[in-house]
Amino acid sequence: MSLLPYDDRDGVIWFDGAFIPWRDAKVHVICHGLHYGSAVFEGERMYAGKIFKLEEHTERLFKSAEYLGMKIEFSQDEINQACHDACVKNGIVNGYVRPIAWRGSEEMGISAKRTKTHVAIATWEWPSYFPAEIREKGIALKTTKWKKPAPETAPVFAKASGLYMINTLAKHEAEDEGFQDVLMHDYRGYIAESSGANIFAVKDGKIHTPIADCFLNGITRATIVDLARSLGYTLEEVRITPEELLKSDEIFITGTAVEVTPIGRIDQTTFSVGPVTKDLMSKYSDLTLAHSREKQFA
């Protein structure tokens, strides 16, 4: 991954309907999205020239905006096309795509119904979320004190910027202690997810994943549920306690960025990267490549 700061790069960013130079894609410091966290975003991956599950991501972006009472003034087709064009114009063939929608500067205050919803799309190269040697033996998760809030406390099903405040706090704490990521419990004390990915556990050949009733129901999560079942695995969505999780034979996380990543340790308990995880890692990779061979845009 390049170490260039994200505001000082070559290339173009799609900004409210047109491509502009990367360095000019700015918002004013008096902006509702910045002050009050009124922004929603997506994280997508392009594999060999095609964005995986593009339509699902765009649909979720619009749904997230709706949860926050924001109206995106483009059609989903226009955003799909713009995501693809952003990759082409920046010469990205394998990379990450980041659409974001936010309330602008037209009004300042808690109530901001008259703000315009702006949309931007940036893309960059991003080979692997965790270094290959760490991925291979599994990453280490530290249990954080921060809990996923109840659905009546926050718009938990939106991919909303404001909800990531606790994820960043938790991840910083984990990294300071030498862990790669965090394990978050929900407000009831059940296993929820990591800072940017959903979690799965394998016990006696059966796969379990927490019921997505207070956290993001990931697009990769849904893909893995379907994939595992189509491969003949028994997979159930259940509530998982921290004690039950530690008794698992294998644990892995899923997300657009992390893809399928094995867990090698949770706090002081170690896990090996087992056959089910390896199988799903490889089958997920096959799926993204098979998908990339289908035509997306003319």
Ligand SMILES: Cc1ncc(COP(=O)(O)O)c(C=O)c1O
């Ligand atoms: C908090 C959180 N949970 C889960 C996920 C996984 O979602 P997806 O598979 O749609 O990328 C993400 C990534 O977007 C995330 O940020």
